[in-house]
Amino acid sequence: MNERTSARYEAKTETPRVSVILPVYNDAERLKRCLDALADQSYPRGQYEVLVVDNRSSPPLDEVVEPFGQARCLHESKRGSYAARNTGLAAARGSILAFTDSDCIPSADWIAAGVRRLSELPEGERLIGGHIELVPGDPAHPTGAELYDLVFGLSQKTYVEREHFAATANVFVTREIMDAVGSFDAELQSGGDNEWGKRAFAGGYPLSYAEDVVVRHPTRASFREMFTKIRRVTLGNCDLSCKDRGWRRRCWIRLAKVLPSLRYSVWPALTAGSLTPWMRVRLLGVIVVAHYYEYGIRLGRIGDLLRPLEESA
16 A cells, blocks of 8 residues: 555544644744644644754754654755745645644644544545634733734634635645645745635635634734734735736736725724724724835835836836
């Protein structure tokens, strides 16, 4: 029985083998906490492995991973989390593939719940995005950046049900579907989960949201962290747009939106649950700052893309 036949056989058993793939770059302390949670899973220990893919950390993270018996440390020299995830995919032995990140804390039944939810779906639809619980440092006194992240960061249910992708902080998929759809686009620094999810959906593999498959994810506490994420995501979205025809028109349409969107920015801030009036006022201020920061990045990116066209004219 070869590996792929074995994987298909395992997928039909009650406790199929699971490969957890976890890319990491210079995040040793949070990686330890993530590995602690993965070592304490309710799923049978012999039926899952953890593949930590070190994406050019300095120093390398082999010594951090070594004490965790369920984990192996792999290395990927090409910068980017999607290139690292592909390295994990190539080494994975499981019939089920689970993805999370080094800054996440999976619940104790994360693997068991993910496998159970997959088993409840038809064979051609065994692809789920699990719930990502955002956790501020001090829930009673969140920073402005944390408020922004709580309202707009990693809304997995919206991603799955409206946009047909799931953030790879919490994804389960069978090996068969992964093989059919193909690996992640290793050239993308951000948005690779979006691109892969839409490719899966277009290929006839619908995605399901699983509220009971949970990881906890810290909010970004500082404006520096918030701006870093906005820049990464914005440039990733620009790169995704460039892969499609008509990208210039779409980019200019986005730039025509000089003011923050009432529907997608202001209204969520006004209606978000459990925020005090003062929190809402602070959040609206952060939204304006974030919008114009993103606006500037898009304007600069479009200038970079159009410059070669002007020079060749």
